[in-house]
Amino acid sequence: MQALGVPLKGRCRCAPSPPAGAERAMFFWSAVLGTGLGMTQLLLVTGLNKQLGLSNELFALGDSAVLTVLGQVSFMPVLGVEATLFATLMSVLNGGAFLGSAFGSLLTKWMGVTSSNFDNLAPLVLLCTLSTLLPLPLLRLLPSSLDDEQEEADKKVATVFLLLLGIVLLAFTLHHTAGPKLEHVTSQSGCQGATPKQGSLSLHHHHPPLVPPPGCLHLQDVCADQQSLVLYDPRYRPDAAEPVSLPIFQADWARYNFPFRTESNPDALGTEQLHLPPLSVRPVSSLEPTPDLQQPLFAADTVPLLFYPTWQESFGHTLHNSVGWLYTHLVKSNASWADMVRLVLYTPHGLAVKQHWHGLAAPVTPHPVLSFAEFSSRGSRCGRCFRDMLVCAGDAEDHATNSWQAAQHIMRHYLPTLPKPALTFHPPLDPSGAQPENSFGRQAGSDSSNAKAAPVVVLRVVFARRDGAKIRSITNLEELEAACRRWSHRDAATGRVFRAACGSWVFKDLLSSMAVAQGADVLIGIHGASIANSWFMRPGSSVVEVYPPAWLWDVHRRWLEQDPEAQLQWWGLLVKDPAAYSPGALELQMASMPWLYQGHQGPWKLQRDRNVRVPWAGIARILQEVAGAWGDVGAYRRAVGQGRQFWEATATNISSLERPPPAYLL
DSSP: OGGGTOOOOSSOOSSOOOOHHHHHHHHHHHHHHHHHHHTHHHHHHHTHHHHTTOOHHHHHHIIIIIHHHHHHHTTGGGTTSOHHHHHHHHHHHHHHHHHHHHHHHHHHHHTTOOSSOOTTHHHHHHHHHHGGGTTGGGGGGSOSOOOGGGHHHHHHHHHHHHHHHHHHHHHHHHHHHHSOOGGGTHHHHTOSSOOOOTTOOOSOTTOOOOOOOTTOEEEEEEEEETTEEEEOOGGGSTTSSSOOOOOOOOOTTOEEOOOOSOSSOGGGTOSSOEEOOOOOEEEOOTTOSSHHHHSOOOBSSOEEEEEEOSSTTOHHHIIIIIIHHHIIIIIITTOTTGGGEEEEEOOGGGOOOOHHHHHHHTTTSSSOOEEHHHHTOTTOSSOOEEEEEEEEEOOOTTOOSSHHHHHHHHHHHHGGGOOOOOOOOBOOOOTTSSOOSSOTTOOSSOOTTOTTOOOEEEEEEEEEOOOSSOSSOBTTHHHHHHHHHHOEEEOTTTOOEEEEEEEEEOOOSHHHHHHHHHHOSEEEEESSGGGGGGGGSOTTOEEEEEEOGGGOOOHHHHHHHTOTTOOOEEEEEEEOOGGGEEOOTTGGGTTTOTTTTOSTTHHHHHHHTSEEOOOHHHHHHHHHHHHHTTTOHHHHHHHHHTTOSEEEEOSSOEEEESSOOOOOOO
16 A cells, blocks of 8 residues: 555554545435425325325335335444444434334323324324424534544544434434324225234324214214124213213114025015114123223224115115115215225124125225124224214115116226127018118118118117026017017107117126126116116116016116106006916925915015016017107107106007006005
8 A cells, every 4th residue: 555655544444434424414315305205194194195196005105115215324324333333323223212102102192192082193293203303403513524533533423423313213213103103004994904003093084074974873982893883982871970872773664685595586485574673782891802892992094884775685776775875975975084984784694795785886985895794793804993983774665866877887987897798689680581781780871772761770679588597587588589670660750760689688797787788778677686787778778677567666767767867768568468477486386385475465476476478569669669769868758748658568459558556565
């Protein structure tokens, strides 16, 4: 080294020390950047991130990852110190962590922030975040230059540096201790096996005030335990100064059929209608059996909605009476707390949620549907205690709130992922049996060989077919499809010629059924759940519902009339020919199963479940009305007003019914 002209002074250093100015800049910018990123928590605790369209996970990443990296970067200038000094440094670090935890707890208590009171959480986060900047004035104590001749001064500087670093780490720990832990963001909302940690605070507490939908019961500080609710509000305790009676919730219209092992409608096996029991509610006791009930942590980032449905085993009633209600009060009302709702279904006897609920509810609720039994189980991996809980019931069976709008919302949700329809439409034939020159799907005078030819509209007609249980089936389906393909009608008002391409489909799984409904212009089926699939058809489409005389319940027509935005055209056909009916599968088993079709509705249900030979003349007459109202809402309303919406087919005659007779005798 001397040969190179470089003098040697003191002992040789293995690696050069960074300039003190670089150390000072690194400390400064680490603190500033950490403070800036820490401020993002304010967006989260105030809920502004949702208004900006930013997910909670983004902030969890920023706090857990980025701030951790900055903390490690701030250590880099001291990684080359002696072992004794580094050990002292780690001792200061551990001491700072302890003091930060203690001061953070005291500050949290002083500001009144608890597991159920978050009024001052935003100021607390702001104060703790700004505390990161407190040590910055001490950076001036670092010397501007370091060399071997200042070795004695270095010892003094090291002491000051350790003090500075201890304050920085104390402030950093204070920031993380007093504020809520971001890794707990999804402990309640995701419910994918995470259990809320003791002492953690929810970050969704500053949501706007929860305004319960009409008729709902709003409970606070409540836990769910084995299909009961435990209330922690001291007003419900018998020894309270002014005790309040326990809340009562019962929906008399929330009925169900026990799901017997049968492919048929289970109500054929029941004697009388069954009602969901009243809600079981109790105050907290001194003998709570589990730790989460003894010392509950009331989550504020999730609002369970315990829901009493009507005929929950029925696809049609689920869509109309339940999902329509949920859509109205969660989506259409644009409830600010809707993304916090977890739908909990009150199922009879703790039974599982029927599969169709998951597909229908997913577009209107942010989390998978749980049964009340699963949700309140003591083995549940989800939290069971909440700051707010709603108990609600859907619509009664003859009322549906905006069910058409709900179905169209569901359709838009699934439309990008719908499979290609597996249904094959057989093209129309002219009366002689040959395929017409106008090819399938072409409209409005597309035949260039005849300039004077009337515009042709080809309607896609789908007959709802039932497989499996032979009840409520159309016995002459092939005959109807053949007649449908030969059908032709010229509308006198518009001059358009209508023909039909026809096919049949078994409506089973949701997505394939929606795909078929989207491709159809007219859906024809026997009264039942298959008719509910018509709600997924395009606006302006038509549905033809076929009835037996003993079960003339035109509830689908009523549900459409109750939705002011409905754009589905409903038509009815009453087959009033005794010879057209044949026994259903269950009716044939009554000799060996005498308990079938019992109760006061038994005789009507028996006739409802019979198979029917549908007269083509009745279908053809309604197709004429469909053609007259095609693409014209005013024409459809005129047909309804003039009594041309509902038709009756006897053995010899087709006539209109000005209004359907009253519903079946209950």
